[in-house]
Amino acid sequence: xxxxxxxxxxxxxxxxxxxxxxxxxxLQLWGPAFxxxxxxxxxxxxxxxxxxxxxxxxxxxxxxxxxxLMTGFLGxxxxxxxxxxxxxxxxxxxxxxxxxxxxVLNLAGAFMGVGLGQMFTQxxxx
Numbered sequence: 749x750x751x752x753x754x755x756x757x758x759x760x761x762x763x764x765x766x767x768x769x770x771x772x773x774x775l776q777l778w779g780p781a782f783x784x785x786x787x788x789x790x791x792x793x794x795x796x797x798x799x800x801x802x803x804x805x806x807x808x809x810x811x812x813x814x815x816x817l818m819t820g821f822l823g824x825x826x827x828x829x830x831x832x833x834x835x836x837x838x839x840x841x842x843x844x845x846x847x848x849x850x851x852v853l854n855l856a857g858a859f860m861g862v863g864l865g866q867m868f869t870q871x872x873x874x
Contacts, residue, residue, distance in 0.1 A: 752815045759820020767825050783834040783850060786827055791857035793826035798865025806873055826858075 770792075771785025778784050800818050803809040809817075831854050838847035 751812055755812050755816035756820040756823075759816040759822075760824040761820075763821040763824025763826075765824075766821075767827060771830075782846060783831070786830045786834055787850070787853055787857060790826050790831060790854050791861045793822050794858035794861025795865040796825075797822050798862035798867075799869035800865075801862075802866050802869035802873070 767785075767789045770789055774785040774788055797818060800809060800814075800822075804814060804818075831850070835847050835850050838844075838850060
């Protein structure tokens with residue numbers, strides 16, 4: 749129990765720091781016109797969890813590694829709350845096309861990321 753709890757805590761801390769760094773870096777690179785950082789971490793999280801899910805079904809991911817990577821790291825990396833807040837801010841700023849684009853790109857990107865992660869990882873086992 750404690751081993752799993754520590755794995756989730758460590759993974760979550762690392763994922764949160766990674767999200768902060770990626771979001772900050774993309775904000776400095778591309779500016780505040782669109783929440784690219786949140787989009788990037790959500791798509792990357794989709795790719796990674798897709799790949800990890802294949803490792804899990806193949807029995808190549810221990811319960812502790814699953815807690816560390818899938819629950820902890822990816823839970824800290826990806827963010828539905830920031831996505832929701834940023835979308836609401838765009839709506840309140842009456843930037844409705846950008847708000848809609850944010851919703852579509854986040855959802856489509858994350859779903860496609862999971863599929864790509866699964867596809868690429870499945871090829872490793874073929």
